[in-house]
Amino acid sequence: MNPENLEGAQTLEAFTMKPTYSEVRSKIMLRHPREEVKKLLKLAIDDEDAEFIGEHERWQITCADVQKRIEEIHAFNAANPDTQKVLPQLPKEPVLDLSQRQACYEQQIVDVDFEISTQSKPLSIEYDDEALVALIYPLTHAYSDEEVAQVKRARFKQEREDTVAAIKVEVDGLTFDGDELAQNRMSRAVLVMDEGSTLSWVLADNSTANVTKSQLIAACKAAILTQTQLWTEEV
Structure with missing residues (x-):
């Protein structure tokens, strides 16, 4: 392969490679600039969302086919009470797992005034999927008035x-x-x-x-x- 073709192949490979959450985590561990990490994270999220949309569309098509089959079997069973067919089950709707992307969010500890807290709350995390931020709420103790x-x-x-x-x-x-x-x-x-x-x-x-x-x-x-x-x- 001549240099021009090799360069073109490398460019095509770089263009077609899908960003992964593993790459994002690597950049986080290597302390890359947050904006760089966020940019790659958004690409990985967009790719995962696109795959999920395709999966969900396929599920809808499958559901329509299975539902049609169910209606046919209902009609058959009604006409043939002595020869009953088993009804197929509708497939479960796919659910988008957000855990991988959320593990890559920027972590921000929520400022809490521990000395005047009036509620006992365990350590908790809230995810802002728009801002790509994980808000960490520290453990608090309830003090009297x-x-x-x-x-x-x-x-x-x-x-x-x-x-x-x-x-x-x-x-x-x-x-x-x-x-x-x-x-x-x-x-x-x-x-x-x-x-x-x-x-x-x-x-x-x-x-x-x-x-x-x-x-x-x-x-x-x-x-x-x-x-x-x-x-x-x-x-």
């Missing part, structure tokens, strides 16, 4: 503490840290400062500026007010 409320309150307090730690206040164009440590530092500083004096202070952006006593007092008040508003919020 009281337990859930305790968790929510603890989270609220932690979030509030984190928010306090991130307090920033601005005075005269200068941005000060306003967390509790900074408030304590400002309070101590103003106690020893004289009116009109300045103090080198590290600002929120880590730059240094000379600040006055009145600026520190204003920054400290603003930080305390902000923290008070946060701490008086209800869960």
